[in-house]
Amino acid sequence: MLHILFVLYAISHKHCSSGEIPTMNGNKSFEPSCPLPSSDKKTVQLAHGGGGRLMQELIQDIFVRAFHNPLLAPMHDGATWPVEKGTLAFTTDSYVVRPLFFPGGDIGSLAVHGTINDLAMCGAKPLYLSAGFILEEGLSLDVLQQVVNSMAKAAQAAGVSIVTGDTKVVDRGKGDGIFINTAGVGLVPSGVRIAPTLIQPGDAILVSGDLGSHGVAVLSVREGLTFAGNVESDSAPLHEVVGDLMGSGVDLHCMRDLTRGGLASALNELATAAKVGMSIDESAVPVLEPVRGACELLGLDPLYVANEGRFVAMVPESQAETALAVMRRHAVSSKAARIGVVTGRHAPPVILQTVLGTHRILDLLSGEQLPRIC
Amino acid sequence: MKYVDEFRDRTVATALAERIKQTVTRPWTVMEVCGGQTHSIVRFGLDSLLPKDLTLVHGPGCPVCVTPIGLIDDAVRLARQPGVMLCSFGDMLRVPGSQGDLFGAKAAGADVRIVYSPMDAVELARANPDREIVCFAVGFETTAPPWAMAVVQAKASKLTNFSLLVAHVLVPPAMEAILSSPQNRIQGFLAAGHVCTVMGYEEYNAIAQKYLVPIVVTGFEPVDVLEGIAMLAGQLEAGRAEVENQYIRSVSRQGNRQAQAIVDEVFEPALRAWRGIGAIPRSGLQIRSTYAEFDASVRFRDVLASYGPAAQEDPECQSGLVLQGLLKPMDCPAFGSKCTPERPLGAPMVSSEGACAAYYRYRGTVRGKA
Numbered sequence: 001m002l003h004i005l006f007v008l009y010a011i012s013h014k015h016c017s018s019g020e021i022p023t024m025n026g027n028k029s030f031e032p033s034c035p036l037p038s039s040d041k042k043t044v045q046l047a048h049g050g051g052g053r054l055m056q057e058l059i060q061d062i063f064v065r066a067f068h069n070p071l072l073a074p075m076h077d078g079a080t081w082p083v084e085k086g087t088l089a090f091t092t093d094s095y096v097v098r099p100l101f102f103p104g105g106d107i108g109s110l111a112v113h114g115t116i117n118d119l120a121m122c123g124a125k126p127l128y129l130s131a132g133f134i135l136e137e138g139l140s141l142d143v144l145q146q147v148v149n150s151m152a153k154a155a156q157a158a159g160v161s162i163v164t165g166d167t168k169v170v171d172r173g174k175g176d177g178i179f180i181n182t183a184g185v186g187l188v189p190s191g192v193r194i195a196p197t198l199i200q201p202g203d204a205i206l207v208s209g210d211l212g213s214h215g216v217a218v219l220s221v222r223e224g225l226t227f228a229g230n231v232e233s234d235s236a237p238l239h240e241v242v243g244d245l246m247g248s249g250v251d252l253h254c255m256r257d258l259t260r261g262g263l264a265s266a267l268n269e270l271a272t273a274a275k276v277g278m279s280i281d282e283s284a285v286p287v288l289e290p291v292r293g294a295c296e297l298l299g300l301d302p303l304y305v306a307n308e309g310r311f312v313a314m315v316p317e318s319q320a321e322t323a324l325a326v327m328r329r330h331a332v333s334s335k336a337a338r339i340g341v342v343t344g345r346h347a348p349p350v351i352l353q354t355v356l357g358t359h360r361i362l363d364l365l366s367g368e369q370l371p372r373i374c
Numbered sequence: 375m376k377y378v379d380e381f382r383d384r385t386v387a388t389a390l391a392e393r394i395k396q397t398v399t400r401p402w403t404v405m406e407v408c409g410g411q412t413h414s415i416v417r418f419g420l421d422s423l424l425p426k427d428l429t430l431v432h433g434p435g436c437p438v439c440v441t442p443i444g445l446i447d448d449a450v451r452l453a454r455q456p457g458v459m460l461c462s463f464g465d466m467l468r469v470p471g472s473q474g475d476l477f478g479a480k481a482a483g484a485d486v487r488i489v490y491s492p493m494d495a496v497e498l499a500r501a502n503p504d505r506e507i508v509c510f511a512v513g514f515e516t517t518a519p520p521w522a523m524a525v526v527q528a529k530a531s532k533l534t535n536f537s538l539l540v541a542h543v544l545v546p547p548a549m550e551a552i553l554s555s556p557q558n559r560i561q562g563f564l565a566a567g568h569v570c571t572v573m574g575y576e577e578y579n580a581i582a583q584k585y586l587v588p589i590v591v592t593g594f595e596p597v598d599v600l601e602g603i604a605m606l607a608g609q610l611e612a613g614r615a616e617v618e619n620q621y622i623r624s625v626s627r628q629g630n631r632q633a634q635a636i637v638d639e640v641f642e643p644a645l646r647a648w649r650g651i652g653a654i655p656r657s658g659l660q661i662r663s664t665y666a667e668f669d670a671s672v673r674f675r676d677v678l679a680s681y682g683p684a685a686q687e688d689p690e691c692q693s694g695l696v697l698q699g700l701l702k703p704m705d706c707p708a709f710g711s712k713c714t715p716e717r718p719l720g721a722p723m724v725s726s727e728g729a730c731a732a733y734y735r736y737r738g739t740v741r742g743k744a
Contacts, residue, residue, distance in 0.1 A: 223490055292375050298490075299726055348738045356387050356596055358419025360736040366715030370464030370726065371490060 044139040049169030062145055063131075063165060066152040071128065071163035079128065079163035086190055089124035091115060092183035100147060100177050103217045104232030107178055108150035110308055113237050115184040116158050117257040120239035121311065123194040123246060124186030129155065131165040131182050136175030147178055158237040160184070186239075192246060196273035198253040203342040204320035205278060206313045208241065208333035209234065210286040211263055215305035216294045227297065231290045236309030241330040245313070250323045253314045258307040261365060264350070265304065266312055268364045271342075271349035278350045280340035280362060298371045303352075303362065305369070314342060377623075381595030382418075390600035391423035397607040403429045403559050404606055405552070405699050407545060408566035409436030409727025410594045416732040418596045428607065431559075431699035432732075434548050434651065435566050437513045438465050438725035439697060441541045442647040444684025446471035449510045449539055451681060452674055453484040459502060461495040462510040463517075464488040468715075468724040472685030476510075492517075492524035499528060499536040508670045511538040516568045518542050518659060519633035522640035525661070525668045537670040540660055543646055545569050546577050547657035551648075552698055553585040560699060562606045564592040564599065567621035572637075574629025578617045586615045593621040640665055649687065649721065650694025691720035696729055703730040710739030 047054040064072065071079040095111040105113075112129065119126040131151065135144065155162050162182075217233040219225060238257060245252055254274070256266045263285070271278045287295075287302045295302045309332055315323045320338055327336035343351075350362040380386075406412055412432045415421055421430055434440055450471050453460035460476065467476040467486065480486040485505075489495050492509065499507040511521040521538060528536040545566055552558055565578060570591045578589045588609035592602030602620040609616060619625055637659070646658025661669040671678065687693075690708055695701035703709055703722070713719040715734060722728035 225490070289375055292378070296375070296378060354418050355382050356384050356418050356420075356423070358422050360417060360419055361738045363735060363738065366724075366735075367468065370467065371488070 042141050044135045044137055044141060044144065044169055046137050046169050046171070048135065049167055055167070058167065062141070062148050063167075066148045067131070067155070067162040067165075069161040069163060071161060081128070081163075087188040089119050089122040089186040089188050090183070091118040091122070092181065093118060094179065094181040096176060096179050097218060098176055099218075099221055100143065102221050102233055103230075104213070105235035105308070106147060106150050107180055108147035109154040110233075110235050111180040111182045112151050112154035112158065112160070112162075113235050113308060114259070115182040116160060116237045116239055117309070117311070119184050119186035120237070120242040121194070121255045121257050122186065122188060123192040123242070123252070123255075124188045124239075125243065126158065126160045126184055126186040126239050128161055128163045129182050129184045131162050131180065133165070133167045134175055134179040135167065135169045136177050137169055137172040139177050144178065147180075151180075154237070158239065189246070194252055194254055196254050196270050199270060199274035199276055199314045199342055200253060200316070201276055201342050201344050202317055203253055203314040204317050204323075204338055205267075205280065205340040205342060206315065206320065206323060206327070207258075207263065207285065207337055207339050208238070208311050208313070208327055209309075209335040210288045210291070211258065211307055211310060212287055212291045212295065212302035212305035214308045215262070216291045218306075219298075220294065225294065225298075227294060231288070231294065234307050234309040236332045238309065238311055238332060241327055241333045242311075244330065245323060245326050248322065248326045250319050250326065251316055252323075253316070255311050255313045257311045260306050262302070262304040262306060263312060264301075264362045265364055267350045267362065270312075270314070274342075275345050276349070277343040277346040278340060279343050280350065280352050282352050283355045284337055284339045286335050286337050300369045300371070304365050317341075378595065381593070381597040383597060386597050387423070387600055390597065390604050394428065394600065394604045394607050395425045397604065397611055398425045398427050399611060401427045401429070402561050402607065402610050403431055404562040404564065404603070404610075405431045405433045405560045406564040406592070406599070407433040407435040407549065408564075408569070408594070409439070409725065409729065410568070411435070411564060411566070411592065411599055412729050413727060413732045414594050414596060414599055416736045420596055420599055423600070424603070428603070430603075432696070432703075432729040433563075433699060434552070434648065434697040435514065435545065435569075436697070436722065436725050436727035436729070437517075437541070437543060438469055439693060439721040439728050440543055440548075440648040440651065441466075441469065441512055441721065442649045442684070443471050443687050444647070445539070445541045446475070447473055447681070447685055448671075448678050450474065450476060450479045450484075451678065452508050452539060452670060453479045453486050454482075455506070455674070455677060457504075458506045458508055459485045459487060459498060460508050460510060461487045461489045461498060463490075463512065465726050466510055466512055468718070469721040470718055470724075492520040493527070496524050496527050496531070496533070496536065499533045500531065503535060505535060507536045508674075509536075509538045510541065512541045514543055514545055514566065514569050515573045515637070516566075516571070518637045518641060519572060519630070522636045525640045525665055526636065528668060529665065534667070537668050537673045538661065539670040540641070540658075542641065542659035543648065544643065544657050544659065546581060547654050548648065548651075549581055550585075551651065551654045551657070553581070553587065555698065557698075557700060560587065562588045562610055563590070564602045564606065565589050565617075567591060567593040567598070567624060570619075570621065570625045570629065572630050572633045574627050575617055575619060575625065576627060582615050582617050588615050589617045591617070591619045591621050591625050593624065648697070650691070650697055652694075688719050693720035693722045693730070696722055703733040704737070706730070710734060
């Protein structure tokens with residue numbers, strides 16, 4: 001047995017050690033101690049990140065109450081746990097989203113699902129997460145509570161624990177309410193190897209479900225696009241379906257969760273890394289009608305729109321139907337579909353067969369997709 | 375999806391392509407006016423379905439692309455003014471002026487907002503009475519009515535902090551400019567369906583008769599474009615030069631009279647410079663004197679005048695030739711090398727309706743590749 005120390009700042013002291021307190025106008029001033037505003041305030045104060053009593057209250061009342069678990073309980077600088085022989089997977093991601101709450105999720109559940117999914121794509125069983133919060137002065141404590149509760153709920157549902165964390169508060173106007181970073185550790189079962197370099201010409205390319213719902217759901221509430229009103233984010237944890245795929249004996253050559261940049265970006269990254277080509281059948285790619293409609297109106301391509309609960313997988317052709325059957329057993333991937341095939345190397349690497357049977361390239365996007373004029 | 379899938383039907387598209395092949399007996403060169411049609415052609419590979427004798431040339435119908443560099447510089451300068459909130463459709467933010475683009479201005483601290491509708495900008499003016507809301511009003515006849523409506527609404531609401539920097543252009547004068555050029559090789563036009571939805575197509579009769587070119591008002595989906603080309607090929611082979619309407623589900627002969635009336639209420643035709651092409655008489659819109667307080671070029675006249683004469687376009691950018699159909703994007707020496715979406719020399723490489731952007735995105739950077 002080996003004990004490892006997970007070296008991230010715990011939800012505890014350390015935040016006001018220099019005595020350097022940001023002032024209201026954003027300049028730094030040196031003060032001998034942290035100010036202690038009244039703790040009955042219902043918004044985040046600078047002192048909530050100041051290391052004093054208010055911060056301790058915030059940690060106990062909101063974070064510890066929501067996340068409580070044996071590894072967090074000692075309130076040490078980091079979480080420790082015993083490990084057996086094997087391979088660990090370790091990942092991190094930061095979450096910024098406006099608005100904080102959107103149909104089908106919020107920044108809290110997103111921060112849990114996203115990091116779980118990064119671990120799952122390595123073939124790992126997610127174990128522990130850290131949570132780092134950057135809070136904007138003036139944020140409603142009720143909002144923070146909702147986000148933290150959502151994180152706790154998402155973590156519990158996925159069977160992972162949030163075992164260490166950190167809080168900082170920035171001046172009003174210097175943040176966007178809440179920014180969250182989560183890092184995660186998972187255990188990769190022995191013998192499991194999943195990597196872009198294992199992708200082979202002839203592999204079938206599968207997606208786990210319909211594309212673009214997350215991006216359109218967030219856009220619809222952010223910009224008040226009522227025509228896309230009933231689209232919900234696809235934000236969801238993927239480790240269970242991935243675990244089932246691995247358990248069913250499918251030889252998963254590679255997987256990637258489809259986040260920013262959507263399917264098109266993931267395929268380009270994988271094809272380039274694997275030094276292969278890919279051929280995608282546009283008519284086989286699942287996209288919900290309201291998502292297609294919103295994308296048509298705005299001039300966006302759903303193949304580039306963000307997802308938070310979808311992945312693409314490359315498996316041997318002979319196992320494609322088995323893999324699809326396994327994926328369709330899970331609600332999160334019930335609309336799994338075969339969308340293309342890995343080919344020999346060519347440049348540009350990803351070719352799309354259009355609905356008309358013609359061909360074009362599916363390239364990386366240059367910058368953000370922008371709504372068109374007419 | 376209704377009204378989309380049936381116009382992307384492979385069987386129908388293949389049959390139309392076959393009809394075009396059967397119709398065409400000799401070389402013809404035709405232009406699709408609108409950048410939306412260009413993107414449909416390149417995105418769906420429609421040109422690969424056509425007979426070799428039929429050459430498609432991409433037209434000037436990308437409002438972002440034809441906006442002169444001086445106006446983009448004006449927008450950037452106004453965005454940098456203290457107290458100004460500059461509103462624009464998203465498409466315009468990446469277009470390079472001589473001093474960078476609006477994204478650059480935003481990164482440097484300017485308050486630049488993407489709006490989805492002109493009425494959103496009116497709402498911003500209401501909600502921010504202490505700010506000057508300047509809207510970069512770009513587009514063809516299609517987007518002129520909502521901008522006109524925004525001005526009328528702003529006046530009715532007695533807003534004193536709302537104005538338009540107008541870069542609106544009109545399609546028929548550009549078609550005439552192309553046809554009257556000594557270098558012209560266009561023998562027929564696919565007219566822009568959405569422009570005609572607003573304006574109707576009566577005004578195209580005079581062009582068809584004067585220059586003896588057939589004009590087919592055409593939609594944007596693959597089946598629309600192929601059907602428009604089939605109708606155009608039929609006229610060319612028969613020696614006819616008439617105005618026909620393929621886009622009947624959206625366009626009527628008279629167009630939308632109410633939309634035309636509100637445009638006429640707020641705007642009047644004016645001389646307008648087209649990027650890479652030059653000045654064309656009565657090819658743009660300007661705000662009438664009765665609404666002068668909503669004209670940013672009047673409201674900020676002193677600020678804009680302080681910067682001196684307008685900058686010149688980068689001589690390496692051949693977008694003027696591309697926009698007139700005289701040069702294919704991939705035949706430009708800078709395409710994909712000195713000019714990319716990340717570092718554009720001209721607007722056609724970054725606009726979602728730009729021909730260069732369409733080729734770069736859907737065909738890649740291999741020059742000469744069809």
